[in-house]
Amino acid sequence: QVQLVQSGSEVAKPGALVKISCKTSGYNFINHYINWVRQAPGQGLEWMGWISPDGGGTKYAQPFQGSITLTRDTSTTTVYLEFSNLRTDDSAVYYCAREKGFYYDLWGQGTLITVSS
Amino acid sequence: QSALTQPASVSGSPGQSITISCTGASSDVGKYNFVSWYQHHPGKAPKLIIYEDTRRPSGISDRFSGSKSGSTASLTISGLQTEDESTYYCCSYAGRVFGRGTMVTVL
Numbered sequence A: 001q002v003q004l005v006q007s008g009s010e011v012a013k014p015g016a017l018v019k020i021s022c023k024t025s026g027y028n029f030i031n032h033y034i035n036w037v038r039q040a041p042g043q044g045l046e047w048m049g050w051i052s053p054d055g056g057g058t059k060y061a062q063p064f065q066g067s068i069t070l071t072r073d074t075s076t077t078t079v080y081l082e083f084s085n086l087r088t089d090d091s092a093v094y095y096c097a098r099e100k101g102f103y104y105d106l107w108g109q110g111t112l113i114t115v116s117s
Numbered sequence B: 001q002s003a004l005t006q007p008a009s010v011s012g013s014p015g016q017s018i019t020i021s022c023t024g025a026s027s028d029v030g031k032y033n034f035v036s037w038y039q040h041h042p043g044k045a046p047k048l049i050i051y052e053d054t055r056r057p058s059g060i061s062d063r064f065s066g067s068k069s070g071s072t073a074s075l076t077i078s079g080l081q082t083e084d085e086s087t088y089y090c091c092s093y094a095g096r097v098f099g100r101g102t103m104v105t106v107l
Helices: none
Strands: A003-006 A010-012 A018-025 A034-039 A045-051 A058-060 A068-073 A078-083 A092-100 A103-107 A111-115 B009-012 B018-023 B035-040 B047-050 B064-069 B072-077 B086-092 B102-106
Touching: A003 A092, A003 A103, A010 A018, A018 A034, A018 A092, A018 A111, A034 A068, A045 A068, A045 A092, A058 A068, A078 A092, A103 B035, A103 B047, B009 B018, B018 B086, B018 B102, B035 B064, B035 B072, B047 B064, B072 B086
Parallel strands: A010 A111, B009 B102
Antiparallel strands: A003 A018, A018 A078, A034 A045, A034 A092, A045 A058, A068 A078, A092 A103, A092 A111, B018 B072, B035 B047, B035 B086, B064 B072, B086 B102
């Protein structure tokens, strides 16, 4: 079954390091970029960046440069989103999405990150 | 990159047609056939309903249709049904940018 399954909710303190995952299955992992999209409370969708599973190249949206890192593990066909220094305004739901052509055809179920002291 | 402009909400009665607009610039919406639309129910994964401006993925009802003129894309839902009540987002691949979302209410 073609799917993206994300890791569970996280609660963390400001300044913490958090890493969430997106496990892919049912298709050739290296054929599709994986993107990450944020939805802050009461807000819309915001594109954060992508990673190429084939080679690991990345591109980040300007607001997230320096604060997130995208990595992948080809042996487990999993993509990771890591926050290096969480802030309270990083509290949001984060989605991974498979890129196909010029759109996102498959999405994970979302991971809620709550940042609170 | 600024978010694409969508109306905050649109409503209609069952059976009616509604249209959601998505306005950007020549550098995003107006560039190539790269606009897609997503339906997003709270707590669920967003769902692709239109891609490449006008194309429908397999399994998506033909009540959903997309169009584009210049820098404005549109999503039309015909024969509105209660299950269409959701938030809809447009997205321009060219600018890697989403709209702010339109909440559709079925009266």
